[in-house]
Amino acid sequence: MDVETRATTASHSSQIEVVPTGRQLGAEIRNVDLKHLDDATFAALLRAFHDHSVLLVRGQSLSDQDLIAFSRRFGDLDWAPVQETGRRFVDGMPEIYIVSNVKVNGEAIGSLGAGEAVWHTDMSYLDTPPIASALYALEIPPVGGNTSFCSMYAVYDALPPDLKRRVAELKIKHDGTYNSGGFVRQGVTPTDDPRASPGAIHPLVCTHPDSGRQMLYLGRRRNAYLVGLELAESEALLDELWTYVARPEFAWEHVWKVGDLVIWDNRSTMHRRDPFDDHARRIMHRTQIKGTDRPR
Structure with missing residues (x-):
């Protein structure tokens, strides 16, 4: 490259x-x-x-x-x-x-x-x-x-096979309370319970419509929630996935x-x-x- x-x-x-x-x-x-x-x-x-x-x-x-x-x-x-x-x-x-x-x-x-x-x-x-x-x-x-x-392509590709299997069918709730600077969005009442915060639900693993490649779609960490999991389980799995985002080789x-x-x-x-x-x-x-x- x-x-x-x-x-x-x-x-x-x-x-x-x-x-x-x-x-x-x-x-x-x-x-x-x-x-x-x-x-x-x-x-x-x-x-x-x-x-x-x-x-x-x-x-x-x-x-x-x-x-x-x-x-x-x-x-x-x-x-x-x-x-x-x-x-x-x-x-x-x-x-x-x-x-x-x-x-x-x-x-x-x-x-x-x-x-x-x-x-x-x-x-x-x-x-x-x-x-x-x-x-x-x-x-x-x-x-x-x-x-x-x-690169969320590279992050997904780096996941071990067992972790890919765990996340394959999961959906993630993307919080709409805070912007990327940590400020509360206009008109939103803040909550720190990710199950109650506003936001859309999307697949955790997505396929890019142009490239056809799979990628991890995490959005942002604060108030994210993996739908259907106990909150502690969701937090632990998200923390594990975010360790890959922090790796400098992907950035x-x-x-x-x-x-x-x-x-x-x-x-x-x-x-x-x-x-x-x-x-x-x-x-x-x-x-x-x-x-x-x-x-x-």
Whole structure:
């Protein structure tokens, strides 16, 4: 995976380079302007997305309209979720979700603050979770705020045969109480009983609709529950599964630069964010590609 792969497009004899990270997932796409994608270039980019689950494109200069237009090449977009502040979206652009610790006149302009964002899959508490998410860097702190991605294909493949048999038919309840920064979602009454918390139920082992590969669909740890098990049994089994997520060999860490865009497959990956100094500024704009079917 550490050998450069070159994909040729038909537009103006241009070429995009697909450069794998050398990890279990992720590739950098070079020699492309996301504001000007012809069909052949996008087809090559989409193949790379299915092959590598996470794509990084550096050096972009995108308006919110450009970010929305690029993201729509992958499918219809969700409106941004309600932030913990009660705000929903950028005025006039409901597809844009701001991830930021910046405050203006004492009011947060975005969500998630400067703390750690724990391993999670976006919006897995919905009946039909999003296909993918795209995150674009406008301002970044001098250090910290790195984002790591984990291959849930690799995690599933690493499970011992007896553990695969134990989880094969189980379903997992994905909690909708807290977001990845640990904040209570707008309008939700918190509970620490995973059997009583709001959230969707999905298969624990899913098959990716595009690749046909099996993957573990954990969502996030807090308030998760394996349906039908005693609570203590569910907790113990989930703790065991999460030890695989924590293994560094399944992950790739991205150190952000201004102008970076990262788009990831929300079905086959999880991601997390390092904390950073709250006196530094971090402004990221995110879009979310709408799901078309329940995990199966």
